[in-house]
Amino acid sequence: MSKAKPLGGRIFTPTFMICLMITGFFIYFAAKRFIFGIGSIANLNDGFPWGIWIAYDVVVGSAFACGGYVMALMVYVLNKGEFHPLVRPALLASMFGYTLAGVSVFLDIGRYLNAYNLYLPWQMNFHSVMFEVAMCIGTYIFVLWLEFSPAFVEKWQLKNFGKILNRVVFALIALGVLLPTMHQSSLGTMMLMAGFKLDPLWHTSSLPLLFLLTALFMGFAMVIFEGTISSRVYDLGDETSMFSKISSIMTWILGFYLVIRFQNIFMRGEMGHAFSGSFLGNMFLLENLLLLIGLFILSSASNRSNPRALFIAAVAILLGGSLFRFNTYIIGFDPGTGWKYFPSVGEQVITYGLIAMEIAAYTLFVKIFPVFEVHKPVESNP
């Protein structure tokens, strides 16, 4: 039994209401999509079959949701028990992140009613990267809910279920570490297949490795980002000492990533392209500048124990990592003459709605279920 407790308190806060309102817009556009088809709300076309729904909701969103992955890796695989208080909030965010990525894919596939075929063994194509990603993410969503389910067990006193869960939880955690390792690298493999359509600054056989590394450091950055916000918002007490330890691990991964990234560009002779002043060259520089800012801030030990510097670094790293993924999936992707794409209002509202839903569900769950361990007594509970 963990020391986590439900926070309680008022549910219908202004933040929650705004999120619900945006979710309302989401429902309107989602209904329109299901009744009149994708074309009625989206700018997706034959040249850009993957738009913001895939690029943000799945590719970037699942990297944001890698907090649960990296914390499970740290605590259960590397046995760093000291970070245990961070696991459950990270899992909660991952759970919603991945679930809503699944929702987004459901909106994005044309014949959504055929989606069940994914789970029929005789329909499976084991040579498809897309199948690997879909199966892996589809399974990981269930694994995340089960990984989080001890919170339900504690809340509702589900003793029998709790006993079963205790017996299989090691397998769930092993899956919870294995699956993201698989599909996060496969997200890179998918764009490897884009061939010459993808700009050489992003198209490299190292894409799977780069995607896996971005998932790792973005997961850590997300834990810091989320933890900083929730500790302030819910008055949970200070977690900076834990964050500073996490950030030093993250710094090594980030440094390793940047070495590989630049070595790769040098090796393929694309450095001139990067500094050519072209739009894509500048996007490459911006992406890596953001990551370098994060690396630079975190390289000093005093900054690592400073909440503000930590927060800024985490945001810079999240933005840089996201930009890398956006660049790979949309910005650096050129399907041929004349094709253009910019997310339409409907597409954007769907994405914002998913983010709003995530925030709303997160704030709801932390108040109802035992997620956070409070370090200091709460003086007032409005």
Place this chain on the structure above:
Amino acid sequence: MKQEEFEKVQKRLGNVSRRDFMKLCSAVAATMALPGTVVPKIAHAITSPTRPPVIWLHGSECTGCSMSLLRSEHPTLEKLIFDLISLDFHETVSAGAGHQAEEALHKAVEENFGKFILVIEGAIPMKDGGVFCRIAGKNFVQTVKEIGAKAGAVIAIGSCASWGGVAAMDPNPTGCVGVQEVLPEKKVISLPGCPPNPYNLLSTIIHYLTFNRMPVLDDENRPKFAYGRLIHEHCERRPHFDNGRFARSFGDEGHRQGYCLYYLGCKGPVTYANCSTMQFGDAGSGCWPVGIGHPCFGCAEKGVGFNIPQFTTSPVIHTTPAAAHAPITLERGEGVSVKSAALMAGAAGVAIGAGAVFTAKLSGKEDKHENKEA
């Protein structure tokens, strides 16, 4: 097949080059949709000294099938046919005449008893004992019965031999029938068409030589590799049919544009043959009836050719017209609009603003708390 091996038979093949010979074998394999690995087998079968000979008889017909074979424009094809498939007897291209020719026929039949491939071109008149077609003082029906009984395999080439064709057209005064009716005890492979593509015959014979059995046949004994599909299915004008673009009379705008000839009476939708993929009579690319602007008249289909009038519209079997057709101009997506840009800028602004406010409120030191309600 190695060069040394080939040199032994090169002279017999009319001094064709090894390259041309292997190209023919590949073409034959491709016609039957066989894999490339059987090409060497085909080459060996064709050059084998013990391969069964072909004996070719003519009945009530125009010799068009033989003509189409002779006129094959593939280089050295006629040479290859006569030397390759060991055509021991062919009435119309025989050098000898009269008793001499008749002797050659019977000698070839006796020598290859039970082994030879009998190709019959032309229908067989049955009325009045078959007196309407007599060769060497014998009714043709008698000849077919006698020689057919001794053959290893029987192929009916052309529509006449397949079911009577033009000779059996209504009112069929001579009572013409196809070979199968005269030889009910044998499985007669039919290659209908007026004339059929010479490659279909060549491929069928070479299949027999290579594998010692006939190719897969449909229920009318036609080889499936050639007659498995409707002409309509692979027609080069099919997209016009699917999109409703038709020629309505000869020489009109649609006809000149090369639109679908369905309303001019094209029988492609009811005729099983490979004309649309193999072309017709090996006359060269695009030189088949539909390709030159004439509707198919269904020569290869019993009950269609010589039966339904040329300009009568045929029924469409296996109809799969497209519900909607692909657009001619492709939309290439929409770029940024004022609304979408404004929304994204607004969302980014809110995020940056909230982030900045939050960052400003964060202390530079540990352990100080904000108390903001969420």
